Amino acid sequence: MNQAISISMLDGVIKRTIETVEASKAQIFEISEHARQQGNTLKLELHELRQEISKVIQKVDALELAYRKSRNRLVLVSRNFHTYTEEDIRIAYEEASRIQVELSIFRERENNLKRRRNDLERQLRNLEETIERAEKLVTQMGVVLGYLTGDLSKVDEALETAKQHQMMGLKIIQAQEEERKRVAREIHDGPAQSMANVVLRSEIVEKMLKNDRILEAQMELHELKEMVRMSLADVRRIIFDLRPMALDDLGLVPTLQKYIQTYEERTQVTVDLVVFGVEQPLKSSVKAAIFRLVQECLNNVEKHAGANKVQVKLEFLEDALVLVVKDDGIGFDVDQLTAKGGSFGLLGMKERAQLLEGTMELQSSPGEGTKVMFQIPVKY
Structure with a gap:
């Protein structure tokens, strides 16, 4: 009777522990998913930001070239004032000043965009580290849950070979958790990542179509089709590994x-x-x-x-x-x-x-x- 009561009490304690661990595991999973969603949003913003930086850099390069030409023009008319009129000198001066101001504005814009890009990249790295730590915690909790959910009704029988069964049971649970983690990682790095890219690039195609950039949109759609085809092949391979139909x-x-x-x-x-x-x-x-x-x-x-x-x-x-x-x-x-x-x-x-x-x-x-x-x- 005492033994039955002890086992019953132990079973109650373990059940409450399991509930707590499961709740914690769910919370950590939610944190990981939230971080992954934030990461996808940051990736989209970072992609667009890099495109904008590229355009601004091209504009800065063009303005620098135009500014050098305007300065050369100003020097030329200033040195040969007897050949050019005051109006020519004024126009050359105003043109050089206008380009200089515009160049300063775009340089400042380039610096601001680069600072924003660096900040986004730093945030993305932090999110990826958070996701990695969360996945490790979920795996560890999975091992604990698997071990705790064992059948307590045969405690006396299990105690005869406790050390051997404990070692084997723990290793098997760890192997199962590692296999689940491997499958999750394959899905995350393969189909899930591809689907995230599909969403990102489909939004880019949508913007292209709004701006009547039909040819570029068609090229993007062709690449999207190839990406979906590869994702489908990855999914079929993962399904085959899980249970070959x-x-x-x-x-x-x-x-x-x-x-x-x-x-x-x-x-x-x-x-x-x-x-x-x-x-x-x-x-x-x-x-x-x-x-x-x-x-x-x-x-x-x-x-x-x-x-x-x-x-x-x-x-x-x-x-x-x-x-x-x-x-x-x-x-x-x-x-x-x-x-x-x-x-x-x-x-x-x-x-x-x-x-x-x-x-x-x-x-x-x-x-x-x-x-x-x-x-x-x-x-x-």
């Missing part, structure tokens, strides 16, 4: 072939996909898990192995599916890595295999490459 439409093997082709083009690493047996219909969750295992293995090869060739072997047995990924990279000391607690990638793959009631075996040594083997029980 081809898994349900085409099956596991064709989806792996498509992914490997893209992987080879991006990394210049040769990947040989070998399939034994006939592909059998698998549950959607099993297909997704197998695809993620291959994806994670190849990501590890790209990041750490320094390999030139990789073999991916997929074998369909009567009651199991065997996956082997072998590379000719630099390899590593398995015992040494295990003593350090393993890596996020290997822990994640092991956890995914265990969720499928399967096994994972790792073989590697320095200079001898790496071989990862999975055996997943399946029912066709």
